[in-house]
Amino acid sequence: MDAMKEKVLKGIEDSRDEAIELLADLVKAESVNPPGDTRKAVEVITRKAGTFTENVEVVSCDETIPNVFVTLNPGARPQLLYNGHLDTVPVGDEANWDVDPLGAVIKDNRMFGRGVADMKGGVAAMLMAAKVLAVENVPLKGSLVLSFVGDEETGAAKGAGYLMEKGHYSPDMVVVGEITNNSGIAIAEKGIIVYVLTTKGKTAHGSTPWVGVNAIDKMVKVLHRLQTTLVPALGRRDSGFLPPATMNIGTIKGGVSFNVVADTCEVVIDRRTLPGETIEGITQEIEDVIDQVKKEDPEVDASLVQLVAAPPFETSPDETICRLAQETMEELGRPADLLGYEQVCDGRFFSEKGIPTIIIGPGTAKKAHTPNENLELDQYLDAIKVYALLAMNAVGK
Numbered sequence: 001m002d003a004m005k006e007k008v009l010k011g012i013e014d015s016r017d018e019a020i021e022l023l024a025d026l027v028k029a030e031s032v033n034p035p036g037d038t039r040k041a042v043e044v045i046t047r048k049a050g051t052f053t054e055n056v057e058v059v060s061c062d063e064t065i066p067n068v069f070v071t072l073n074p075g076a077r078p079q080l081l082y083n084g085h086l087d088t089v090p091v092g093d094e095a096n097w098d099v100d101p102l103g104a105v106i107k108d109n110r111m112f113g114r115g116v117a118d119m120k121g122g123v124a125a126m127l128m129a130a131k132v133l134a135v136e137n138v139p140l141k142g143s144l145v146l147s148f149v150g151d152e153e154t155g156a157a158k159g160a161g162y163l164m165e166k167g168h169y170s171p172d173m174v175v176v177g178e179i180t181n182n183s184g185i186a187i188a189e190k191g192i193i194v195y196v197l198t199t200k201g202k203t204a205h206g207s208t209p210w211v212g213v214n215a216i217d218k219m220v221k222v223l224h225r226l227q228t229t230l231v232p233a234l235g236r237r238d239s240g241f242l243p244p245a246t247m248n249i250g251t252i253k254g255g256v257s258f259n260v261v262a263d264t265c266e267v268v269i270d271r272r273t274l275p276g277e278t279i280e281g282i283t284q285e286i287e288d289v290i291d292q293v294k295k296e297d298p299e300v301d302a303s304l305v306q307l308v309a310a311p312p313f314e315t316s317p318d319e320t321i322c323r324l325a326q327e328t329m330e331e332l333g334r335p336a337d338l339l340g341y342e343q344v345c346d347g348r349f350f351s352e353k354g355i356p357t358i359i360i361g362p363g364t365a366k367k368a369h370t371p372n373e374n375l376e377l378d379q380y381l382d383a384i385k386v387y388a389l390l391a392m393n394a395v396g397k
């Protein structure tokens with residue numbers, strides 16, 4: 001490792017207290033979504049960023065959901081973009097927490113709080129990495145752009161999606177700081193499609209069901225066929241770096257009373273998709289199953305409507321950013337395997353535009369979105385090192 005890198009790593013070790021304070025400030029800056037107000041978090045970011053760069057820009061389409069850019073060496077190429085989200089899922093029932101969910105309490109070398117893992121840890125680590133690079137005067141040939149956004153947990157229309165649509169992004173490579181335990185490099189992510197499946201029947205008195213058509217009975221037929229034919233087929237589908245495709249029936253509702261033949265039944269389906277699967281193909285597969293059931297039972301009146309869709313993505317292991325990330329992890333003695341990311345993040349907005357995108361960040365997925373969410377402080381410090389060295393490898397001189 002060269003002297004400059006040694007100096008940067010030492011700089012990070014020396015800023016441990018400052019880094020922990022920044023993370024605590026971010027956790028205390030409540031940004032639960034809904035409503036997703038990121039103003040307090042952006043205030044923490046701009047205050048800290050202002051201590052080492054003038055290039056801080058707030059961009060928003062909704063004044064309560066600001067997004068913020070922090071840039072080192074603006075305009076230079078290549079441009080490495082670090083993306084993180086500032087909003088968090090709700091606290092949930094506070095009785096299930098052992099500590100104040102917004103208190104940033106430290107116990108056993110871990111910080112506790114809503115969003116500390118998903119993903120204020122990643123955000124703070126990216127910002128601290130940029131700060132150390134700036135303070136240590138690390139020479140850059142390219143630029144490092146930090147993009148901290150809102151609205152990730154509820155679809156990103158006012159966050160990364162908005163910024164992409166309005167032309168605020170033009171990176172050559174992207175790292176999303178979502179939770180990967182700082183281990184390995186996630187280069188693929190599943191997509192999601194949400195469908196509403198409805199069956200219609202004919203209402204009648206519950207004592208004379210033969211007079212009507214029970215929409216719940218018809219729904220059971222369709223769901224049974226989906227579970228016995230399509231679901232097993234999805235489980236066998238080749239999935240590369242990702243677990244197999246899945247289909248989950250998230251909700252079901254139907255009928256008005258026990259003594260009435262139900263004339264309508266509705267389920268919401270969460271279909272997680274793989275790279276290579278298309279929306280049209282996926283919809284057709286479900287339609288085909290419905291058609292089979294209709295053929296066997298002409299009384300089945302079922303329809304499928306797509307609610308939302310986010311595409312999957314996969315970055316080629318041959319991309320420069322994958323190679324550089326692997327080198328960086330090896331330099332730091334960390335696992336450098338290529339992996340799939342099991343949740344859904346903002347990475348798709350970049351990958352969709354053909355920009356090579358990977359995911360590396362501190363925290364474990366198991367602890368995200370749960371009571372007593374926490375982040376190991378050593379892992380947080382390691383993440384700062386990963387981001388600092390990766391930036392040096394990617395856009396340093």
Ligand SMILES: [Zn+2]
Nearest residue numbers: 085118119178
């Ligand atoms: Zn997240």
